[in-house]
Amino acid sequence: MSELHLQSLSRFLALTLLFFGLCISVNGQVAFETTVSQNPVRYGQDIQLKLTLKNFRQNVETPKIPGLQLRSGPSTTQSNSWVNGKSSSEISYTYIYAVVSQKNITIPSLKIRGPQGPVASKPFTLQVIKGGVNQKDIQRSNQLGDLACVIEVSDTDVFIGEPIIASFKIYNRANNLDVREYVVPEMPGFWKEVVDQPDPGWEPQVIAGKRYNVANVRSVVLFPQQTGEIVLSGFELKGYMRMSFFDGKNVEAKSDPVTIRVRPLPEPLPANNIGTFKRLKAQTKVSTNNSIANEAITVDISFNGEGNLKFIQEPSLEWPAEFEVFDPEVNDRINVSKQGQSGSRTFRYVVIPRSPGVFQIPNIDLSWFSLLKKDFQSLRFEGPTVTVERNEAVPESGMSYNSKTDVQVLGQEIRYIQTTWSSSCLQRAHWDGRNLSAMGFLSIGPLLFGLAWFFRRRREQIEQDELGYKKKQARSKIRGELKVAKSYLNDEREFFPALGKGMESYLLAKLGWNASQNQRDRLKDALEKHAPSCVHDWMDLLERIDMARFAPGNVAPPHEMLTKASLLVDQTEKTWKA
């Protein structure tokens, strides 16, 4: 193709485009329209305001309309059409406004410069319906602010044991919040079951026209265990709000406390009450109704329903005495969700009937509090019957078993009085004088010791004085001998030898002699030296005694001799010279 041809073709295309362009501009009618996405609207609602420029182009300014608050915009759309040789174009600018007036809003006539002069839109009234947005939402939106931790509970006025769903949520209006730490509080007074949920993520939510990113960090099913008012608080958050790539700030939020009023169950409370449930059913199932002795069967007692099934305790059952019953195995199929707990709890008993017969599995007689009917419901039904045949394999006279249980203490009482007079009985007065008597008894020992010491000391002193000792010995000796002699006063044959022996012993002791030195001449010499005034009397007395011994009948009577001897001893004692 030649260059000439190419140039002519490009000119043709340019002219054609110019022609179409002129056709558009000339064929379409210029218009400017204002429309809203919804009319009437509710207070607080978000609406779209669309400015449409038909068949011309022009930049528009964001309209400021009393009663509407700009949220976002504009977003622009453009369309061209060619129909039956007529062309048309349309450019739309869409804004999102929030309705912030509770009265009707007038959308004014908006003016814009068109190709042939100013173009104006038609004014119209935007009707605002009263009570549009929930007043609570507005209040809540105001309370939440830009960042908030909120504990949301399903109910704040419940019965004891009634489940409450508590959700711990973070409300955040910014898109660039980095949650670094949050604390979910302990909740004393509740039995807690955490609802399994995926990792928390931000989900958009509009409250009173404000868009929030909401993260539910934890959901818990709470079962109140005490009555009264229980306050939930302490849900806290620490995070970092990024303002720009280089800049940011630490932010904190803390939840407002939530008070939950827990009411007691109505009185009277049945003794066999097992808890509070929305609904509850129970059934008893046995593995077989026909068994043989000493062969185990299983008995399942199941509870199905909604409520805190984990609180159901092993029912108190009166098994036949012939049954050996083992502790039950507890099987739970309980689902914890944001609707609470639901499912079943089964107590599986392994039972061995030890003897043949027809036995009834224990009846169930329980009651529970229905949250729907707000009253106690009874759960009563008869247990199934089990027929136990004789076990031929085991002789009946074989071993038999008795199930053992701990001895139950049914009550406590003080022990009985002391019936016998067993203990010592002391007079209080006697008791009062105990210290004096103690002193008296304690003094006995030292007194004995003191006496012993005194006498010992005295003996030592006496033993040191030889002469005095001899003298004393002599005196004590003669006293003893005279006493002996006196006892023989009526028997002269015994008297005189005793008297003679005593008198001689006295003198020997006085002189410190032994028996071999007992000679009359030496005695006389010694007496002349020590007691010269008594020599004659002594010699005379000793001679008379000798006479009486060997030639009785010619001497004085014994008592006279005894008196004389005593007087002589006294005189000798007085006149003795050392």
Next chain:
Amino acid sequence: MKQLIFALIFSVSFSSYWTQDLSFLRATFDSANVAYSEGRYAEAQAGYEQIVATHLHFDSEFNLGNSFFKQSKLGQSILHFERAKRLDPSNADLENNLLLANARVIDRIETLPTAGIEDLWERMLSPGRFPLWFRLMIGFWTLGFVLLAWRLWQSSVGNRRIAGTLGSSLLVIAAVFIALAYGSSKRINSSQEAIIMVDLANVLSEPSAVASTLFVLHEGTKVRILQKVDEQCEIAIANGNVGWLSTRNLEEI
């Protein structure tokens, strides 16, 4: 000789009086037991009170505690159980009854932890132990001196050594028993413990009319008396709290 005869007559007359007195007490005790077994607790109480007014008798104190317990007079019951405990600290029946009575006391007081030796010491020095310590004290003391006296009259070195060592050892042991007897004797006069006898007693910060209430005690609670000022006494409870209380609110054990 005359003196000996006089002492003999006196002791015979005294012992006959004592025997008469004892038989009367036993009769009272038996009739009170019958009243108790028939459920006439007030009558039984009167009988036992007649005995304990003039005599120290464990069985009567124990039974009196039981009689008051049956009449739901908790304070009096604990008081007499405690008095019985002073006479026989290791009686198992008493321990059980006192435990049950104390279980009914409103005040729950956490006892401060004590070393076990302190409890042992308290048991050893309880007034009920006094007769034992007294007899052992007199026995060891007198025997010790007798041995030392005997030693004086011994000429054999071996005998003197045995007598001296044994006598001195007995005196040392006797000194321990003297200390124990003295300690338990002191507790007879004043146990330094009391029981709250009124339903509710305010324990004040000081013994004056303008004092503030520190805590409140209830009937049956045992307190330790620290000091007395006029009609007020300073008390301490088992957890260590101290305050002042009117003496009208309590009775000493």
